[in-house]
Amino acid sequence: MNFCRQTQSNSKTKSFNTNSINLKSSRIDSVASLDDFPFTKKILTNYLNEILILRCHCVEPRRFQDNTTNIKEINMYRNIKPHYFSIDAIMAAQEKIQCSFIKKVEHVDFLDSIYSDKDEESDPKIELPLWMVKVFLVGKSIQFDMPKAYNEIYRGVLTADANVVDLFKLCKHFYLFGKFLSQLEHREAYEVRRTLIQTFIDRFKQTMDWAQNIDDNQPCFNRLDCLERLIFNDARVAQQHLNIYLTEGSGQMEIAAMILNYRKRKIHESRVLE
Amino acid sequence: MYCDKVIELLKELERSREDTIPPYNNDGINQVLSEMKTLDAEIIDFLRKQKDNLPLDAIRLRRAAIERNKRCLMTYIWTRLQRLKEMRWEIGAILPSDVRQNLSQSEIEWFNNYCKTLVSYMKTIGSDTGLNLTQDTKPPKSLYTEVRSLVDAGKLELESGEVLILRKNSQYMLSRSQAEPLIRQGILEQVRQ
């Protein structure tokens, strides 16, 4: 579907300043009636929604804190946070971060081991899940390095060609974990935000190509992060709806498998008797 | 480390297919609840023993761990409810026994209440007996379909009241709704276009 590709590249260049698309003036008008094209609609809206959410998550955190005049704006964005019961969000907050303590934390058993072989001089390092890191950041007891997937080297790789990266292997919840990280106090947070958005945009076209065109897409699917997987599956379903719509009425009704097997057995038995 | 157990519970759900419900892990839940109680007791202990110079990080961490345990447990319960709800629409009000035995007592109660709520809502639609929303889920495409009889099946009474004699290898136009069960039983086959 050429049209998708055009619209994508269109919105790719514009995605930072386009808030609405007039369907007459853009190339979408080549499609006579849009409601015939669930696939295109689905992927376009999904794309724009995710970009918007990524951008909102990646605002400078202080915009939300000290600008009281912007209460309304904050309300507008409150609903895009993952909700309380989101397993993906919980799992993303479970991803590990390597960090070192600035202050000694007492009365936490599993931290004692890092002080036991103390060298006094070198700061002890430990891997903690994100939600714990957040706790220690409150007391300014800790500092952390950006996890591998978001460090300078990988940001370089992703900027060069995001499509070649096996994102799932790199980090299962690449975008969600990245969003959480970029909201923490860290000197590289801004760079991480930019990489997240650019990576999503760069990989989107390939993801949709896979969803639409490759029959055995397990190997491709395996390379996608959780968010991309959701969008990919959405696109697959929409594509199936479209196919059913196009071959309208040809949905074949078939004999129940149980009865078919029963028959085969009967035929076999009668042959044996003869 | 804190919360490892509850994460295991959630992973159990993640691993299972979305249209199934794994067995309700009562032991796992009790372990998490007792971890929460221990953490809470430790916090109370800190507050009682040390009036000044409180170990703030240690207390904060424990509080966060309790909240996280709570969030994960609630998510475990909530996710199971979503799947159970889906089953009401897919399978109906009577659950197969292999699904039922994976549920907790409270989940079965929830399901029964949900069925009641749904039915009493559906009864209010329209003027007489209500409207069953779990039917008509696919847009109808055609009323009729062409079929071939595979056997001499004999008389078939049509919805209109007319009677049709089905003979082997003859073709007929039947309403889709009437043809479908006969096709499933292997008496008719649909003529492929």
Place this chain on the structure above:
Amino acid sequence: MDIDIRELIDDEDDENQEEMTAQKVLQNVERAWLNEKFSPEILPHQTDYVECLLEQIKGMEGNLAKLSKTDPKVDLHKLELERIKFVITSYLRTRLKKIESFCVSVLEEEATRSEEDKYLSPAELQFAKEFALNADNHFDTILRHMPQLYNKLDRNKKIIEPNLNSFVFLKCNKHIDSVIIKNTLEGQEEEIVLEDNSQHLMPYSSVAEFVKNGTVQLI
């Protein structure tokens, strides 16, 4: 397939039914259905139209039974009836799913609305209340075993709200001078004109009021 449903309606009925024709009612329900399908939030209910259409279906079925069975029109009408029934059930199903997903926020917002301005029908409101209570009771069987400070689930946590900024496709039924799109984080607003009959893709929040008053149709 274009069938004039009016053919099937008794003349006497027509006189009682104010001025709204069956065709018009059907159109309204179809519009409501599409809007409901594509809007992220629940929209004001159209129960009156649905009930009216259901009444008419009943009448039409009665009339169909009276027609000669050999009349080829019977089947076309029957298919049309099936199609209308699908639209109605799909519309009501979509609303129920939204009520279930956003139960707490739907109930809270409904409580702030005046009697004439309710979004839910009385039956839907009843459903929402029972659904919320049922879920709370179930959560409580676990919560009550938690330490004292933590054994309640506050509203802020269990609330799930629709993303009102999600993008929607729309068709404009009437010229609108000014639609404001606020979604720019750069702090700027953009104002655009929606021409009569034009089609657009933009965040739902910008056009929500126009969807509710019928100037804009989601597609």
